[in-house]
Amino acid sequence: MFCVYILYSKAIDKYYIGQTEDVQKRLLEHIYRKNLGASDWQLMYSESYISRKEAVNRETEIKKKKRRSYLEFLIQNKSD
DSSP states (O other): OOEEEEEEEETTTTTEEEEEEEHHHHHHHHHHHHHTTTTTOOEEEEEEESHHHHHHHHHHHHHOOOOOOHHHHHTTTOOO
């Protein structure tokens, strides 16, 4: 399974969208490497897909929106 995810850092007040095969491992990499300018990243949202191609397509779709309000809409309306 592949995952599209949205992270949030309160320290820099930014969202990050990505895709990976192992979302927990990827989250830890972002936190420990501080490769996105912060170390307080939190997983706010994720969607699962069977193939990497589907995940990449969805990641691209989300990024094309270029609106913080869209990311916050996804987060607020996620199904647990």
